[in-house]
Amino acid sequence: MTGKQHLTGKVEALEGTKILCVGDVMLDRYVYGDVERISPEAPIPVLRVKDERSMLGGAGNVARNLAALGAHVAFASVVGADEVGEEIERMLGNVPHLQASLVVEPLRRSTVKTRFVAMGQQVLRADHETSAALTSAAQTEFIDRVRGLVPDVQVVVLSDYGKGVLTPEVCRAIIDVARAAGVPVVVDPKGRDYSLYRGASVVTPNRKELAEATGENASGDEAIVALARKLIGEAGIDAMIVTRSQEGMSVVMASGEVAHLPAEAREVFDVSGAGDTVISTLAASLAGGLSLVEAASLANTAAGIVVGKVGTAVVYLDELAAKLRENELSSIESKVATLQAAQDVAASWRARGLTVGFTNGCFDLLHPGHVALLAQSRALCDRLIVGLNSDASVSRLKGPTRPVQPDIARATVLASLASVDLVVIFEEDTPENLIRSLRPDVLIKGGDYTVETIVGADFVQSHGGKVAIIDLVPGFSTTKTVEKLSR
Numbered sequence: 269m270t271g272k273q274h275l276t277g278k279v280e281a282l283e284g285t286k287i288l289c290v291g292d293v294m295l296d297r298y299v300y301g302d303v304e305r306i307s308p309e310a311p312i313p314v315l316r317v318k319d320e321r322s323m324l325g326g327a328g329n330v331a332r333n334l335a336a337l338g339a340h341v342a343f344a345s346v347v348g349a350d351e352v353g354e355e356i357e358r359m360l361g362n363v364p365h366l367q368a369s370l371v372v373e374p375l376r377r378s379t380v381k382t383r384f385v386a387m388g389q390q391v392l393r394a395d396h397e398t399s400a401a402l403t404s405a406a407q408t409e410f411i412d413r414v415r416g417l418v419p420d421v422q423v424v425v426l427s428d429y430g431k432g433v434l435t436p437e438v439c440r441a442i443i444d445v446a447r448a449a450g451v452p453v454v455v456d457p458k459g460r461d462y463s464l465y466r467g468a469s470v471v472t473p474n475r476k477e478l479a480e481a482t483g484e485n486a487s488g489d490e491a492i493v494a495l496a497r498k499l500i501g502e503a504g505i506d507a508m509i510v511t512r513s514q515e516g517m518s519v520v521m522a523s524g525e526v527a528h529l530p531a532e533a534r535e536v537f538d539v540s541g542a543g544d545t546v547i548s549t550l551a552a553s554l555a556g557g558l559s560l561v562e563a564a565s566l567a568n569t570a571a572g573i574v575v576g577k578v579g580t581a582v583v584y585l586d587e588l589a590a591k592l593r594e595n596e597l598s599s600i601e602s603k604v605a606t607l608q609a610a611q612d613v614a615a616s617w618r619a620r621g622l623t624v625g626f627t628n629g630c631f632d633l634l635h636p637g638h639v640a641l642l643a644q645s646r647a648l649c650d651r652l653i654v655g656l657n658s659d660a661s662v663s664r665l666k667g668p669t670r671p672v673q674p675d676i677a678r679a680t681v682l683a684s685l686a687s688v689d690l691v692v693i694f695e696e697d698t699p700e701n702l703i704r705s706l707r708p709d710v711l712i713k714g715g716d717y718t719v720e721t722i723v724g725a726d727f728v729q730s731h732g733g734k735v736a737i738i739d740l741v742p743g744f745s746t747t748k749t750v751e752k753l754s755r
Contacts, residue, residue, distance in 0.1 A: 275566060276592045281556030282549075282566075283338030283585060288417050289548075290442060291327030291427030291434060291456075293345035293370075294379035294397070295352050295359075298322075300618075303386040313391060315384055318732055319707075324359050325381060326544075327427035329582070330456070331366055333548035334425075336582040336608070339555070341366040342417045346402060346410060346433050352378035369413050373406040379431055388619045401432045411441045418445050422555035425547060426465070428458040436464050443467045452554055456547045457481075462503040470560065471499075472547050474511045486510075489518065489528055496520035509564050511546055511571070519564045527561045532572030545574040545583055577612045584608055603683035603690055604676075607705055610653060610692045614706050617651045625649030626708035628699040630657045632671045634681050637741040644738045645712040646687035653690045653706060654682055655699040664697055698723045707731065714738045 298321045303313040324332050331343045343360060347353030349372050356378060360368040379397035383390050402410060410433070418424060424446045428434045443465065446453045452469035460481045465471055479486040482495045496508040500522050507521040516531040549570040553563030569591050570583045587609055590602065605613065614624050627645045631638055631654075646652045656679055662671040671678065679691045694702045703711065703724035711728040717737055719725050725735045 275558075275562060276589065278553075278556070278558055278562065279566070279585065279589045279592065281558065282552040282588075285339045285423070285552050285555035286342070286421045287334050287339045287423050287425060287548075287551050287555060288342045288344070288414070288421040289327055289331045289334060289425045289427060290344045290414055290438075291330070291425070292379065292429035292431035293324065293328040293343075293347065293356055293360075293433075294326040294381060294429070294431070295356055296323050296325030296329070297380060297382040299382060299384045301384075301386055303391065313386070315386055315391065322355065322359070324356065324363075326379070326429045326431070327433075328356065328360065329544040330425060330427045330548050331360070332363060333545050333582045334552060335363050335366050336584045337549065337552045337588070338585045339365065339548075339552045342421060343368045344370075344410070344414050344417065346371045346373055346376065346406060348372070348376035348378040348398075349374045350378050352380045352396075369417065371406055371410045371413065373403060375403075376400075376406075385619070387621055397431060399431050401435045402438070407435060407437060411438055414438075414442055415445050418442070418451055419449055421451060423551045424451055424453045425551045426453060426455040426468070427544070427547065428456060430458040434458075434464075439464045440466075454547055454551045454554065456543055462499050462505065466504040468505050470507045470509060470550065470554075471503075471505050472509045472511065472543070472550065474543065475513065475515075478510050492518045493520055493526055507560055509546075509550065509560075509567075511543065517546075517564060517568050517571075519561055521560065525561075527564070529565055529568045532569055542571050542575050545570050549583070549588070577616055581612055581615075600680060600683045603688065604679045605690055605692055607692055607694070607702065610690055611705055613690060614651075614653065614708070618709070622650035623709040624706070625652045625710040625712055626655065626699075626703060626706060627652070627712040627714070628655030628657070628694075628702070630662045630666065630671060631678050631682055632662065632666075632673055634678075639685065639687075640741045641714040641738055642682075642685055642687045645714075645736075646689075648712060648736050649708075649710045651689045652687060653692060653708065654688050655702045656682065656691055656693045657697075658693050658695045661695055661697055700724055700727075703727060707733075709733050710736060712736045712738060714740045 300319040301315040301317040303315055305314050307314050331341050334341045347356055347370055377398045382394045384392040443453050447467050455465045455468045455471045457471050457473050462481055475486050478495055486495055492510050500508055510518045514531050516529045519527040546567045549567040550563050553566045570588055573583045574581050617624050625648055659675050675693050682688050682691050700723050713722050719735050
């Protein structure tokens, strides 16, 4: 095998790993809109808001990434007794395979970062936060909780965003108990004093953080290695992985081994949260039994995926496997996506200013009527997503003898059409949930419908989208074709 193909079979080892993630949790809010004029009150742009979204950020995004990779996550952090803290707790409760242990500090303000985005570009970020260290009482309670979680996991992740949760005392206590239990500790650092992480297995600064921690210029392979070795020796760390943006990443071990991995991103759209993806993939890979260089290689691949997405996004296990197999996958196969992956793709299209269209159907035996419908649908938008009823869904709607073709075959045929940009299979009888998840700009339906009778039309219109009805080409019917074949 060449390149990274030898890692393809190891990706499945990430699923089911047990990881403890500890650090500063926060809420990331995104406000999307258009800027069409300057305010008469001051020389500033006026953002006409079209959409708002919230997601877990900071250590919460690390936990999301771990869960997306199939890991079972124990999560520990501190929030304030406020609405943001309550929202964070609710969102953590919706992450699969994640058990959260949150300490509530009454006088603490939960961190929320609000980004205002126009035409794919951030125009402003507003932060509400506190960076004060934990109170003595909260710190004691927090350490006690985390100590009880360490024996049940394979790797501990410390995600330090400098918001006061990972105090020197907390870091020391966690690393000591983990090392005593033989559990590796992976750290995403903050600040200049890496002695806080003494005894850690791996620390993952970016190039800027490495330069700040050493007070020296971190440019070029030789300088990166020299500075990493300096910190490894001074801080008593086993290894360091330095992320270097477009130059990839460098793995430097206390044993002397060095590996430089080139960057893999083909298109960079948003780098926020990329470090979270790196450390989560690294941790899950180490828990899955991969070597440090193999784990770093997978993390590098994951980073190349996530920077092509919008906001604090995650990388799913199937995306990572597909990326490693991309030389084997045809362009047709790559157009068939899970709902989670489709949400990320649709968000990135919209952020680029592209309109996203959606239509759906069983598409059992594809005929010229279907082809015409899809071509006309694509003409109404920049990118077209097709929702495809699963086999079970088709059977409920059409009867026990249908479908004629299994869903993966139907999806493959649809994906072969130039008019179709993405295919998502759904299990429900209607695409209501799919439409709400993908939030298309244009909802398209063929046949004798009115807007009021189209599933999802009211939702699409409620956020400024359009609904289009296309006349079907007469004389074509899958049901009639099947009846003819059965005679």
